[in-house]
Amino acid sequence: MDASSILERVARALATSRLAEPRVDVSMLLAAGGRRRKASRFEMTPAKFERFLKEGRGRGAGPTYRPWIQVSDLSSKGRVHRTASALTGFRTHHLLSDNEYSAYLRAWWDENVLDIREQYPLLPVGLTESIAESLGVKHPWSNKYQFAIPQTSDLFLVRGGGIEVVAVKEDEDYEKPRTKEKLAIAEEFWRRRNVPTRVALSSELKTARFWNLEWIYDARLKPADLPFRQGRSRLYDWLVSVVVGGEISSRELGYRADVAMGLPRGTGIEAIRRLLAERVLSTDIDAGDISKDCGLCVGSVVR
Incomplete structure (x- = not known):
């Protein structure tokens, strides 16, 4: 040896x-x-920890926030998502699973959410170490490098009425004793800051709402796009005027738009998706598969 x-x-x-x-x-x-x-470039080391701090990871807000863990920091196992939207100034979000992406979409759709910060670090590590000791549980630890590994919270949401932290878990993982221990450390960390926490389980995230939100989200504004404003688009103005006159289904409205304005088939429904993403129009996202048809009403931007 x-x-x-x-x-x-x-x-x-x-x-x-x-x-x-x-x-x-x-x-x-x-x-x-x-x-x-x-060292593998995917493992946490003391040098990497110091580099993350110097890079400002876990700091900032809106477009300037930098998540503690980014997609490139992980091995290729599992599905990950990089995405951006106008809500956070088109900065790239790093979501490490389909479940995190689903939770992100729910936060994006919630009009009370002002900012979404993913992979938020629980710092200083000394505090979470003392919390773990007080709870009688083991803090995440690297035997190889002999240092405490910082924990992160999946989503840190800035709401109109304060802050909320969300832990995203698979149902089976949530039942594991070690998962419960690490959640207990995080919950106590945030409790001391008077920040409410909750757990979002995969069983509540993998529903029709996810597919409906994704259908709307894929039509969101891109950086070069102009947001809705009356008078800017004849098509958008026509669609809104019809909905203002009374609730109508997306399928019927899209068809009527294509016919009335001589547009290629499907143009109307794509415009409806954009107006939903901008909250100009609204629908019940839990009412079945809305990509096939859904009832439309005026959204918060118009009301």
């Missing part, structure tokens, strides 16, 4: 015993007694 293997075994033994304090810098031990194994 070479020197580096021995030192790693010693460090692991110390980390799992009450003799682990004071903490040992494994990188220094390995440098002195053997060749250090190169």
Whole structure:
């Protein structure tokens, strides 16, 4: 057994015993007694932690916020999403699962939400360490590098009435004891800041609402687009005027628009999607598959 293997075994033994304090810098031990194994670019290390701090990750608001974890920081396992919208100044959001993307869409659709910050770090780490100790649970820890790994909250939502933090979990993961422990640390962290928290489970996220929101979201404003304003688009003005006259279905309205204005088939429904995304028009997003048909009424922008 070479020197580096021995030192790693010693460090692991110390980390799992009450003799682990004071903490040992494994990188220094390995440098002195053997060749250090190169760190994967996907694992958290003390150097990466310091780099994230210097880069301003976990700080900022709206378009200037930088999430603590970004898609490029992870291995290719699982589905991830990069997306942007006018709500946060078209900055790129880094969502690490389909469930996080679904929770993001719900927040984007909620007109009381003013800002969405994903992968929000719970700093300073010393505080979450003390919370873990007070709760009698283990803080996320790197045996390899002998340092506490910072926790993150999936979504930090700025609402008109305050802040809300959302943890996104698969149902089966939520029932695991270790998941409960890490959630307890996060909940206490936010409780001390008078910030309410909640858990969004996959069973409540993987519903028809997700597909409906995605259908609307895909038609959202792009950076080069101009937002709705009366008089800017003859088609948009015509669609709104019809809906103002009384509730009508999207299918009928889209068809009537194409015929009345001599437009290629489907142009009207695409315009309706854009007006829904801008809240100029509104619909019940829980009423079945709205991509096929849905009732339309005037949205908050017009009211």
